[in-house]
Amino acid sequence: MPGAGEKRPGRIAERLRSLGLFTDLYELTMLRAYREIGLAETAVFSLFVRRLPEERNFLVACGLDDFLEELEALRFEDDDIAYLRREGFPADFLGWLADFRFSGDVFAVPEGTPVFANEPILEVVAPIGEAQIIETLAINQIGFETLIASKAARVVAAASGHAVIDFGSRRAHGIDAAIKAARASYIAGAVSTSNVLAGRLYGIPIAGTMAHSFVQAFDDEMDAFRAFARVYPETVLLVDTYDTLEGVKKVIALAEELGDAFKVRAVRLDSGDLAGLAREARALLDGAGLEEVGIFVSGGLDEAKIAAMLAAGAPIDGFGVGTDLVVSDDAPYLDIVYKLTEYAGEGRIKLSSGKRTLPGRKQVFRLVEGGLAVQDTIARADEALPGTPLLKQVMRAGRRLDEPRPTADIRAQCLDAIASLPSALRTLEKAAPYPVAVSGALAEDEREVRERLVEANRR
Amino acid sequence: MPGAGEKRPGRIAERLRSLGLFTDLYELTMLRAYREIGLAETAVFSLFVRRLPEERNFLVACGLDDFLEELEALRFEDDDIAYLRREGFPADFLGWLADFRFSGDVFAVPEGTPVFANEPILEVVAPIGEAQIIETLAINQIGFETLIASKAARVVAAASGHAVIDFGSRRAHGIDAAIKAARASYIAGAVSTSNVLAGRLYGIPIAGTMAHSFVQAFDDEMDAFRAFARVYPETVLLVDTYDTLEGVKKVIALAEELGDAFKVRAVRLDSGDLAGLAREARALLDGAGLEEVGIFVSGGLDEAKIAAMLAAGAPIDGFGVGTDLVVSDDAPYLDIVYKLTEYAGEGRIKLSSGKRTLPGRKQVFRLVEGGLAVQDTIARADEALPGTPLLKQVMRAGRRLDEPRPTADIRAQCLDAIASLPSALRTLEKAAPYPVAVSGALAEDEREVRERLVEANRR
Numbered sequence: 037m038p039g040a041g042e043k044r045p046g047r048i049a050e051r052l053r054s055l056g057l058f059t060d061l062y063e064l065t066m067l068r069a070y071r072e073i074g075l076a077e078t079a080v081f082s083l084f085v086r087r088l089p090e091e092r093n094f095l096v097a098c099g100l101d102d103f104l105e106e107l108e109a110l111r112f113e114d115d116d117i118a119y120l121r122r123e124g125f126p127a128d129f130l131g132w133l134a135d136f137r138f139s140g141d142v143f144a145v146p147e148g149t150p151v152f153a154n155e156p157i158l159e160v161v162a163p164i165g166e167a168q169i170i171e172t173l174a175i176n177q178i179g180f181e182t183l184i185a186s187k188a189a190r191v192v193a194a195a196s197g198h199a200v201i202d203f204g205s206r207r208a209h210g211i212d213a214a215i216k217a218a219r220a221s222y223i224a225g226a227v228s229t230s231n232v233l234a235g236r237l238y239g240i241p242i243a244g245t246m247a248h249s250f251v252q253a254f255d256d257e258m259d260a261f262r263a264f265a266r267v268y269p270e271t272v273l274l275v276d277t278y279d280t281l282e283g284v285k286k287v288i289a290l291a292e293e294l295g296d297a298f299k300v301r302a303v304r305l306d307s308g309d310l311a312g313l314a315r316e317a318r319a320l321l322d323g324a325g326l327e328e329v330g331i332f333v334s335g336g337l338d339e340a341k342i343a344a345m346l347a348a349g350a351p352i353d354g355f356g357v358g359t360d361l362v363v364s365d366d367a368p369y370l371d372i373v374y375k376l377t378e379y380a381g382e383g384r385i386k387l388s389s390g391k392r393t394l395p396g397r398k399q400v401f402r403l404v405e406g407g408l409a410v411q412d413t414i415a416r417a418d419e420a421l422p423g424t425p426l427l428k429q430v431m432r433a434g435r436r437l438d439e440p441r442p443t444a445d446i447r448a449q450c451l452d453a454i455a456s457l458p459s460a461l462r463t464l465e466k467a468a469p470y471p472v473a474v475s476g477a478l479a480e481d482e483r484e485v486r487e488r489l490v491e492a493n494r495r
Numbered sequence: 496m497p498g499a500g501e502k503r504p505g506r507i508a509e510r511l512r513s514l515g516l517f518t519d520l521y522e523l524t525m526l527r528a529y530r531e532i533g534l535a536e537t538a539v540f541s542l543f544v545r546r547l548p549e550e551r552n553f554l555v556a557c558g559l560d561d562f563l564e565e566l567e568a569l570r571f572e573d574d575d576i577a578y579l580r581r582e583g584f585p586a587d588f589l590g591w592l593a594d595f596r597f598s599g600d601v602f603a604v605p606e607g608t609p610v611f612a613n614e615p616i617l618e619v620v621a622p623i624g625e626a627q628i629i630e631t632l633a634i635n636q637i638g639f640e641t642l643i644a645s646k647a648a649r650v651v652a653a654a655s656g657h658a659v660i661d662f663g664s665r666r667a668h669g670i671d672a673a674i675k676a677a678r679a680s681y682i683a684g685a686v687s688t689s690n691v692l693a694g695r696l697y698g699i700p701i702a703g704t705m706a707h708s709f710v711q712a713f714d715d716e717m718d719a720f721r722a723f724a725r726v727y728p729e730t731v732l733l734v735d736t737y738d739t740l741e742g743v744k745k746v747i748a749l750a751e752e753l754g755d756a757f758k759v760r761a762v763r764l765d766s767g768d769l770a771g772l773a774r775e776a777r778a779l780l781d782g783a784g785l786e787e788v789g790i791f792v793s794g795g796l797d798e799a800k801i802a803a804m805l806a807a808g809a810p811i812d813g814f815g816v817g818t819d820l821v822v823s824d825d826a827p828y829l830d831i832v833y834k835l836t837e838y839a840g841e842g843r844i845k846l847s848s849g850k851r852t853l854p855g856r857k858q859v860f861r862l863v864e865g866g867l868a869v870q871d872t873i874a875r876a877d878e879a880l881p882g883t884p885l886l887k888q889v890m891r892a893g894r895r896l897d898e899p900r901p902t903a904d905i906r907a908q909c910l911d912a913i914a915s916l917p918s919a920l921r922t923l924e925k926a927a928p929y930p931v932a933v934s935g936a937l938a939e940d941e942r943e944v945r946e947r948l949v950e951a952n953r954r
Contacts, residue, residue, distance in 0.1 A: 212669030
């Protein structure tokens with residue numbers, strides 16, 4: 037075969053090798069300035085979402101494991117350093133960067149935990165330059181998986197027990213997004229993904245059988261079904277390439293042709309009025325004694341369409357959900373930020389924009405009564421309030437404290453945690469906000485910091 | 496420093512090393528079936544967008560260079576093969592996969608070219624299994640960069656000559672998206688990006704100076720400005736951490752303090768009523784004789800807000816645009832597909848869904864009159880119609896025909912091509928659709944294929 041020869045990884049592998057450069061330039065310019073000015077005290081940065089998107093009653097924290105792995109791997113390689121030299125950074129700064137390792141502490145909410153506006157998902161305690169340089173990576177990685185897990189929780193809720201499969205890789209925003217959307221969707225309750233690489237990297241079950249192109253490669257759809265079922269007896273046949281119900285009839289004809297050797301598990305409908313076609317397909321299959329053949333649908337699905345189809349009694353066994361899930365179509369980003377909250381032991385906040393930042397290192401206490409979460413309180417990290425503390429130390433001096441958990445374990449814990457939310461939050465409709473309080477001690481800290489800053493900037 | 500030691504690339508590097516597995520499972524199941532059934536004839540697949548998003552008058556084709564590089568690098572590594580073995584794929588198929596190299600031909604529209612609905616952006620000619628296995632990668636990579644370049648063209652149009660800088664990395668959907676959004680935005684007219692890695696990989700100018708956290712690390716904002724300007728005399732100072740206009744007054748005080756040594760290029764406003772604050776800041780600066788200090792704004796910007804601020808006469812010199820640009824907030828995906836259009840020399844299409852697929856290999860002819868594009872015609876690849884043919888062969892037998900072009904050259908060509916579109920298409924408002932015809936010969940092919948398929952499936 038032509039095109040053989042050595043692999044040429046080129047920029048492809050470099051993209052994720054050079055994680056140090058995966059940052060906004062201003063982090064590097066600030067880092068150099070901190071060094072030259074001599075600002076090297078410990079800082080606390082807090083990662084949180086300012087406001088929930090309109091159609092979300094809760095978020096699902098996700099992406100921590102990937103982020104911690106990247107943090108441990110974060111380096112500035114020789115060619116990164118050479119590039120920064122050409123961009124005008126001075127030699128002593130670059131020498132320091134070449135030896136850079138993240139040496140800080142990280143506290144975080146476990147993956148799969150429901151979180152709300154203003155609650156810290158993650159806090160970093162490190163020399164200010166180190167805590168600063170990871171800002172872009174932290175927001176990008178945890179923000180995206182949290183975005184998708186939060187969307188997937190809605191899709192899974194809408195499917196009310198029926199299987200949801202992530203089909204979104206082709207429409208996800210790039211390679212990293214496709215893989216991580218698969219992970220986040222699975223954690224929030226999808227049963228599998230079509231993305232094979234995500235399956236291998238994260239141990240997620242993979243799913244998929246045939247596309248229209250397979251059917252089209254034959255002149256006659258029946259020949260395509262016959263051939264595919266010979267290779268994969270227990271498959272799912274895609275029946276809508278030419279005419280959905282005619283396709284179903286060909287599956288029935290194949291069952292008659294094969295007799296006991298017919299093992300096809302389901303048909304897949306990918307276009308048209310899916311609920312109506314599912315009903316008609318069900319009637320045809322049942323009429324032929326093929327009650328055990330399931331009906332699987334896909335094509336432009338989101339949580340509202342799934343809920344509507346099930347509410348209308350459509351006999352559907354599973355849903356392949358793609359684009360709307362992996363781009364979080366109704367809310368394609370989170371208002372997620374990473375803010376300095378303490379420097380050299382003193383609380384820090386912004387004043388001007390009306391955006392609240394809670395100073396210092398914090399903890400979130402979740403009060404659970406009778407298995408149901410009833411209130412969260414954001415508090416100082418050194419307070420001991422009733423309820424379960426959500427943030428745990430996950431990294432000390434640049435080293436993870438625990439091995440990565442199996443993704444299936446995170447998923448199980450996530451589904452339990454979602455199930456313990458008040459039921460109104462778990463519907464597709466906007467519910468009254470879950471109560472999140474700020475402790476008296478933390479509110480007092482905030483007031484003091486504000487007064488100090490107003491005073492210092494009054495001159 | 497703790498945390499030192501050997502780099503642990505782990506899954507990070509693997510994600511882009513194992514490009515073969517970056518596919519939907521059904522591509523692999525079909526590939527195995529094609530082999531076992533003996534379907535190995537040449538296929539043509541066509542990549543195109545079915546419908547433009549509501550708020551787009553044209554798209555900007557982008558992502559080809561990355562895709563071709565990935566296609567050349569596409570391999571199944573030992574651990575990929577081992578994974579697929581555990582997933583039940585048979586040994587002979589896996590042996591074949593281990594030697595897999597893409598060996599096909601690729602025809603494509605040059606990056607930076609405006610394209611419209613149904614026009615092939617790329618066509619692949621290869622043995623059917625090879626053409627099939629790259630489906631997910633092709634849609635994902637070219638779809639995303641095209642999505643962002645198309646959005647960026649609007650933002651750049653709104654800024655009407657003022658600088659647009661990509662600030663979106665933190666809110667992009669993962670690492671790959673952040674880097675490629677920077678590339679696509681630059682190609683469509685942004686002047687630079689904050690993403691340092693994108694700067695290194697693609698030769699894009701990088702930009703960025705300071706964040707609020709730098710200011711917050713000092714008690715007094717004035718001390719922060721003084722310190723930063725000492726390290727970077729020709730910098731941009733962020734003035735809204737506590738009170739925007741007070742911040743501007745401190746910049747003026749710094750100018751008085753430094754005299755001729757004051758070289759600050761601009762102030763940045765990142766919150767509040769940006770247009771109003773820009774006017775007041777301009778008046779303050781001008782009143783102090785600092786006419787040469789520019790005003791740069793950022794914070795939740797999109798094309799509509801930019802256009803409104805400039806229409807209101809806001810004295811703004813440049814725009815940092817983040818989230819809305821890199822997630823293409825108003826249209827976060829394209830209806831982009833990769834469809835079998837020919838197999839074994841015969842045209843192929845789908846029938847059932849009302850979605851049109853044009854059969855065979857195609858060409859797009861763009862008629863330009865007086866420097867202005869007036870009509871496109873989608874034709875058979877072997878036709879010779881008036882106008883410029885947009886698709887060119889870019890890969891033969893798995894090898895690129897040309898070296899990657901400098902990104903700046905692609906950008907220049909893109910800006911020229913956009914400038915040659917009818918002016919109504921280049922506004923933010925929805926315009927009458929640009930005329931795209933289908934040649935008589937291609938329409939006739941489509942009719943014949945349809946009749947043949949209806950006949951073959953009537954049995």
